[in-house]
Amino acid sequence: MAGLRHFLNRHGKRLVVGLPLAWLLLFFALPLVEVAQTSFTEPRRGIPPFLPLWGFGEDGFFTHFNLENYGLLAQYSQDYLRPAGNSVRLAFFSTLICLLFAYPMAWWIARAGPSQRAILLVLVMLPFWTSSLLRIYALIGLLNPNGFINGMLIQLGLIEAPLRMMQTDFSIYMGMLLTYLPLMILPLYAVMIRLDEDLIDAAADLGASRTEIFRTIVLPLTMPGIIAGSLLVFIPAVGEFVIPALLGGPEQVMIGKVLWTEFFRNRDWPVASAIAMLLLAILALPIIYARYQDGRETALDRADATRGEAP
Amino acid sequence: MSQSPFIRIRNVTRRFGDVVAVDDLSLDIDRGELFCLLGASGCGKTTLLRMLAGFESVDSGSIEIDGIDMSRVPPAVRPVNIMFQNYALFPHMSVADNIAYGPRRAGLQRAEVEARVEELLRLVRMSGMGRRKPHQLSGGQRQRVALARALARRPKLLLLDEPLAALDKKLREDTQFELVDIQEKLETTFIVVTHDQEEAMTLASRIGVMEAGKLVQVDSPRTLYDHPKNSFIADFLGTVSFLDGRVDSLSGGMAQISGPIPVTAVDPGGLTVGDQVRMAIRPEKISLTRSPSGAVNEVEVTVEDMAFTGVASNYRVLGPGGVLLKLTQPNMRRGEPALEWEDTGFAAFDPADVVLLRE
Numbered sequence: 001m002a003g004l005r006h007f008l009n010r011h012g013k014r015l016v017v018g019l020p021l022a023w024l025l026l027f028f029a030l031p032l033v034e035v036a037q038t039s040f041t042e043p044r045r046g047i048p049p050f051l052p053l054w055g056f057g058e059d060g061f062f063t064h065f066n067l068e069n070y071g072l073l074a075q076y077s078q079d080y081l082r083p084a085g086n087s088v089r090l091a092f093f094s095t096l097i098c099l100l101f102a103y104p105m106a107w108w109i110a111r112a113g114p115s116q117r118a119i120l121l122v123l124v125m126l127p128f129w130t131s132s133l134l135r136i137y138a139l140i141g142l143l144n145p146n147g148f149i150n151g152m153l154i155q156l157g158l159i160e161a162p163l164r165m166m167q168t169d170f171s172i173y174m175g176m177l178l179t180y181l182p183l184m185i186l187p188l189y190a191v192m193i194r195l196d197e198d199l200i201d202a203a204a205d206l207g208a209s210r211t212e213i214f215r216t217i218v219l220p221l222t223m224p225g226i227i228a229g230s231l232l233v234f235i236p237a238v239g240e241f242v243i244p245a246l247l248g249g250p251e252q253v254m255i256g257k258v259l260w261t262e263f264f265r266n267r268d269w270p271v272a273s274a275i276a277m278l279l280l281a282i283l284a285l286p287i288i289y290a291r292y293q294d295g296r297e298t299a300l301d302r303a304d305a306t307r308g309e310a311p
Numbered sequence: 312m313s314q315s316p317f318i319r320i321r322n323v324t325r326r327f328g329d330v331v332a333v334d335d336l337s338l339d340i341d342r343g344e345l346f347c348l349l350g351a352s353g354c355g356k357t358t359l360l361r362m363l364a365g366f367e368s369v370d371s372g373s374i375e376i377d378g379i380d381m382s383r384v385p386p387a388v389r390p391v392n393i394m395f396q397n398y399a400l401f402p403h404m405s406v407a408d409n410i411a412y413g414p415r416r417a418g419l420q421r422a423e424v425e426a427r428v429e430e431l432l433r434l435v436r437m438s439g440m441g442r443r444k445p446h447q448l449s450g451g452q453r454q455r456v457a458l459a460r461a462l463a464r465r466p467k468l469l470l471l472d473e474p475l476a477a478l479d480k481k482l483r484e485d486t487q488f489e490l491v492d493i494q495e496k497l498e499t500t501f502i503v504v505t506h507d508q509e510e511a512m513t514l515a516s517r518i519g520v521m522e523a524g525k526l527v528q529v530d531s532p533r534t535l536y537d538h539p540k541n542s543f544i545a546d547f548l549g550t551v552s553f554l555d556g557r558v559d560s561l562s563g564g565m566a567q568i569s570g571p572i573p574v575t576a577v578d579p580g581g582l583t584v585g586d587q588v589r590m591a592i593r594p595e596k597i598s599l600t601r602s603p604s605g606a607v608n609e610v611e612v613t614v615e616d617m618a619f620t621g622v623a624s625n626y627r628v629l630g631p632g633g634v635l636l637k638l639t640q641p642n643m644r645r646g647e648p649a650l651e652w653e654d655t656g657f658a659a660f661d662p663a664d665v666v667l668l669r670e
Contacts, residue, residue: 196397196399198397202393202460205386206412207413207417209387216412217401221402
């Protein structure tokens, strides 16, 4: 017992950091490396459906390095880039729509009384507690030609024939909004709750109109929340393929769908991996660059402060 | 025109639910005055300030600034600016941009804005620091930037909400004088809200003491201190010892008052024999000696508590009948053997220094 306590006292801190780190390495970094490797292998029939990238055979160490998968992506760019474009477009507009809905909602929650705030936040998160698939099917039930909304409108005599809402952009974006809205509201709420109301009063006192207050004070100060929320929505939205598959028409192929097809239908794991890597590059590079710029700005601020002299 | 006061507050009332924050309050303030609203937290002083700035509406009554009724004028248009207690500097803007915010909204030309920012930075002794961000400044610097920003639109009236509360004691003393200097230089009317009586006394030419939404007394700091209207003000402004008694006789402008300690006091007029009175005596007006001096109001006391503060020593002594007297003895000479705990001595005060309060 004493030995364990001694061990924990000495290495406790390392253990606390080390365990999750090991977990991340094992289940996040290694699979990523695996996917990256697979994207450079040659496909074959068998299990697994690709030749090993490197190994030790009868002739000693060998490698099968293959750039053909990326070549295929370039060669059939129409088939791969268009879905990628579709996905980025879908993700972009979904993010924008979520932002437009979430911004006023988060503001309203942040400005509500403390007890109301707790309830409203729970309501925001409540949908997360049911299966997202169920919620999508509920939406289908609402939007169907013989669904609730069309039924109501016809009953009221507002329309004669049912409106086509399913399998349109409208239904896809409704599904995206329904699924991703909380991810946008929460980070926005987190910055808005910390926004000092005196700043708004001060701006008004200094002669700013409502729009000027929004443009010069509220918007810049909530920007971290906008960025965080947008990333949280945009990144999974690019890879989203359940919602377009269930709510959208057949003409809009998303990159997630292509990935799925390559992987499960064509059993072309190397190409599927190459697509995944491409997607990763499209998504990760701008974010890493943005973070890097952000960090540099902070560092510059610090340098300014230390360089400046005391009055 | 010059006869009418610069700020005229008439019968202003403001309620929040059941609470009357400001209760039928009237007050005139002259142009160029440095007026202080003093009161404990929750007395309504901040509400009054926010009504002057236009952030709170007035339930009834009127506020006039420079002859113009303010009831329908929004904050942005009022010739009034406010310096917030926590300064409310825009954290994402540089010092210069903070100061330029007001002038830019007023549509001033770029060169004009820059010139004004420079001028204000010089005024608050922050030249050359325009490019810093607020989080890179010390508390005192932030306070000065907030002042500069509030002055940037050249307001006719500047409201300051606890301007020095966030500063430490030493800095506060320096800043007090700076603030008064700037006010005198600009001749802008300042209204300062504070709960700190010392701050109010050093800053203001006139102080209005507020309690429960009403102005209890409006006077110069000296008058408030020496002639408080009631025991609340006597107690609120500095330290005071209270004695209760009954008027025994009146003769030759003097009143003889009986009680646990018999007191001779100067008759302020209007007293009759048999009146119950409360007397207030300031600590520095009571002397403490080892042996009796034969003065008029002298009682034997025991030292109950004593605190050495450097400039002076503060005593709490018990007189006859267990009456507590608080007094301050300046440390005039070095090494003088002072009275210590449990020592007996003699406390005395002049009849002219007894403030008679009727209530």
